[in-house]
Amino acid sequence: MPKLPPRRLLAVAAALALIGGQADANPARTPAPGGTDQGADQACPLGSFHCARRPLNYAMCRPNALLEFYDPTLSNDSSLRETSPTQVQAQHVDSSDQSVYHLSGEVRLQRADQLLQADRVDYNDSSTDYDARGNVRYQEASQLLAASHLRGNTDASRGIADDVRYQLLEARGNGSAKQGHMLDALHTRYSMATYSTCDVGHHLWEFRARSITINKDTGVGVARNATMRIGNVPFLYLPYFSFPVDDRRKSGFLYPTIGHSSRSGYEISTPYYLNLAPNYDATLDPRYYSDRGAMLAGEFRYLLPGTGGQLNAEYVPRDHGKNDGLADTQGDSRYLVQFSDHTQLWKGWQFVGSYNHASDGSYLYDFGNNLSHTAVYMLDSNAAIMGGGKWWNASFGGTIYQNLNPFVTDSVLPYKQLPYARFGMDVPLSRWLEVGMDSSAVAFRKNGFIGGQREDLYPYLAATFGTSAWFVRPRLAYRYTAYQLDSDYRDYGYGGRLGGGATSPFDQKSPSRALPVVSLDSGLVFDRSTTLFGSSYTQTLEPRLYYLYVPYRNQNNLPLFDTNVMSFDYWQLFSTNQFSGADRQMDANNLTAALSTRLLDDGGVERVSASIGQIHYFSPQKVLGTDWVHSAYVAQLDVQLNDRWRLNTAYQWNPNTRLTDMAAVELQRRVRTDGIFNFSYRFRRGLLEQYSASLVYPVSERWRLVGAWTYSVKDRESVDALAGVEYDSCCVSLRLVGRSYVNQYYYGFGPAPTNLNHRDNAVMFEVVFKGLGSTGGQIDPLLRRDILGYQ
Incomplete structure (x- = not known):
């Protein structure tokens, strides 16, 4: 087997990587053929209120779906190319010209992770021109490429390939093209090309374009005059469309979402992301509501040295909605502005501020309380200078509020x-002694109410x-x-005057209160070894x-x-x-007596924690207005013997009224690997009694059912009901969710206007074509809120 200098024939192979140019020479990055090692599910720990998003899952792609x-x-180690010799195999080798090599008959050239195969290869060592013909096949750590004819120049990193088929190994993506042009080491253009992240030969979706340009320097692909197809059916024409070829941020359209709500009708949203710079970006989100008209929404984020913030704005130039008696x-033109900023001023000090304002009190009732939002009753704006050190903290600022509940006054x-x-x-004075202080000075203002400073x-x-x-x-x-x-x-x-001209003892413009607060907390801890199950x-x-x-x-x-x-709970037993x-x-x-026991693995x-306690009052509580000798018994039990299920309970029984004041039960169960079941019961005397259940049930590898339900015993109706289905495949995922709910803006505030239904309905549909960018994510916040442990 002849051996040639490393710079020679395998330079041809290095030039044949038309789809992405030069590969990243990083041996730690192991390719994932067919995507079998990407997107593995990582279950969220039970009891977590915030779970990480599930990564795009390519595990359902066929493991051998390769060219x-x-x-x-x-x-797979591309870092060995510069030091590895070139292995050449061919049935015939002709180098009579001294500078031109003619290889024919099952030609095979290999160096490190690179392998070129063809029926015939001609290479000019002087000009570095090359010409490979007949069943051309090229493989390296990051990609595969096949063509009928390939020619170009290795020094200039240029090349032209005919009848191209390509596949990315480290990043999902494959397709075909009538012709491919390698413009330089980092830029490639395909003519009459296709692209998809589905399995080779099984494209659920793809786009076909007159031209596709790949820029590996920016990690962006651009398709022109393209049609998006589901199967062989075109459904969307895209004169210009950009998509990522790696994990970097990029400008481009996010996926549109389509929905419907009772207040605004049908909604379509088509956000466009602008990757303006590494430290700031923006999103433009034009929307249309069938019952209200057009809206332009946007988001701008920035991160500068010592400062960072975000601006969100929504603007409706003319609301077409009917007058329903609220406002x-x-x-009218209507808007919502939300701005937040965090700026480092000097060492230990920072500015934190936010401004939130809507054009009118009904804005979020009309535009915000749909499928993916909770009721927001007010907006707060604040600005503060905050500082802190090892033993101190301070802040100075102000806070104002805007009422956004159209059914109540300010x-x-x-x-x-x-x-x-x-x-x-x-401040610690010694190992066992510390001194401290909490202090505040506030000026309170509210129209129609007494104001002053405290x-x-x-x-x-x-x-x-x-x-x-x-x-x-002890604490004094x-x-x-x-x-x-x-x-x-x-x-x-x-204040004021009493009968006979006497002055009320409460007639004080500058009242005050001063008193000591003394407490003594003590406890013992016994432990022993035991076995259970x-x-x-x-x-x-x-x-x-x-x-x-x-x-x-x-x-x-x-x-x-x-x-x-x-609200009285277990921790109130030890509160001042x-x-x-x-x-x-x-x-x-008062004297609180409590007993706790725990099981530690x-x-x-x-794994288990159980506590019970009660307060004994030696004298009546005059400020609270009770003359009880004992408080309610407060008990709580938390159990999680394994990572599959968790139980939390709390209970309060009042011996003075011989009634239950509060009861709560929460049960969480892991269903298979990515499913979850939650059940809860909440009762507080005179306020609420509710049952809730939520579920993520994996029917199969591809299908999941989601649902949530809350029932109010006091109102004898479902407060909130949600049902949906999720479908996941190798390269596309779908979500359809519907919700019927009591609109919380007027729920609990008395009867609504007679022309309004106190129940609202919403439905939304999302589709994600994997590997083409981020989604708008309007369904995800709702499911995270309503289903504990949802991913």
Whole structure:
């Protein structure tokens, strides 16, 4: 077998890579013929609220769907080309010209991962011209190529091939062309060509174009005068269409989505992505609503040194929707603007801001509450300068709100905070002692309600004693809250005159409250080895006592700016305040007794956790308005003995009323590899009682059923029902989802106008042609929200 210098005949083979030019010489990148090693499912851990998107799955592609001359024994290491000799085989070799080599008869040229086969090859060593004819076949780590005739020049990296068939091995993609032109090492143009990411010979879809240009430098392919086909049926003409040939971002159309909702009619969205620069991009999203008209939506993202942000905008030049009694917007221009920014100012300090505003209070009710959105009752805008160090944090800014519930007035909005300042610190004085403080100063404003300023100072001294078997944590705090009410405070019932000219004791423009907050938290931890169902565990037993003392202060002269009673749960057993804000501080002379037990596996993972506790009141709680001796019993149980199922329960029983105050059950079960089943029951006395179930059920490798259902016992109806189907194949996936739901904008706020149906319906269809770019993703947010663990 003759051996030639490495620069000679295999330079021909290196030039024959018409589809992508020079391959990436990286031995760590192993090709995946047929896509069998791409898109493997990775199950989301049970209980996760946010699951990673499933990668495009090519596992259903035929593992041997390769051009017939593929040689699996050929090396995949393209980094060895420069140091490897060229192996040449041929039945006849003629080099009488000294500079021209004529090879014929089952010609085979191999170097490292490159293999060229043809009936005849002529090569000019002086000019580096080459000519290969008859059953030309070329293979390397990244691709396969077949042609009837191939000629060109290796030094100039130019070449022309006739009757081309090609296949990408590292990236999905294959097709054919009447002729291929390698313009240089990184640019190739095909004439009368096809392209698809489906299996060779089994194209569910493809596009056929007058010309296809591949630019490996940018990772973009461009097709001109193309028709998109399903099978052999053309359904879309594309005068210009770009698509990715690797994983880099690129400009181009995202997949359109088609849907229907009760408020806006049929919707079609055709987003176009603009990859403007590595650190900023944009998306234009023209939409059309059959009942309301045209909309132009857009998104702009930027990431600059020390700053980053995003701008989203939607604009309807003229709303064609009928007047339904909510707001007369017919003929009006309507819009939504959402902007957020995060900027580093100097070391330890940053600016964080957002601006969100809609043209009217019905905007999101008409345009936002469709298949893939939850009800948004208000928009908030804020701006703040924030800083922090090792033991401190601070912020200064303001927050305002806009009402977006057309069925209620602005009275439901929270107070504007213009401005606010907050400072917190936590300084360790020794290994067991620390001092800290939480403080804030806020100016509250709300039309039609009392306004004013509030300062809240909350310093504390805390200690921690103990080992892994016990702990004692005493804490001493002092809370001082002062107000400066606006001059019209008497108009809102915070003052005035009593009979006989006496002044009310609450007639104060500058009321205040000061009191100590003392607590002592203590507990023990016992552990032992045990077995359950044949597995070994470490079981703990953890009794805990928590004492809290807060003296009573009459706070009826203090306004309620941002304060509400929080829902009682297990962690409230150990809280210093059952109010969410600083306007009220509960009084307490309480002792909490609790007991917990856990099962830890050999890896330290908590498999079972059970807790129960109750508060004993030594004196009535005057601020909360109860005179109970005991609180409700609070119990919770979490079980996950393996990675296939999980159970969480919580229960509260009140011995004072002898009634159940709260109950919750959540069950999650893994179904095969990529399926999930969820069931939950939620009850809170006087507020709600609901059953919920959701499911992702893999019927087969290609089909999945999705569904979600929520039923309200109190209202005796389904609050939300969703059903859909997903189809996945080698190169295309489909999703069809329908939803019937109670519109939450007016649900719970009294009767809706008589001309409105309180139930809305929506349906949406998405198709993804794998390997052609990203989807609009309008169905995905809904399924993630309604189906815990959905991927």
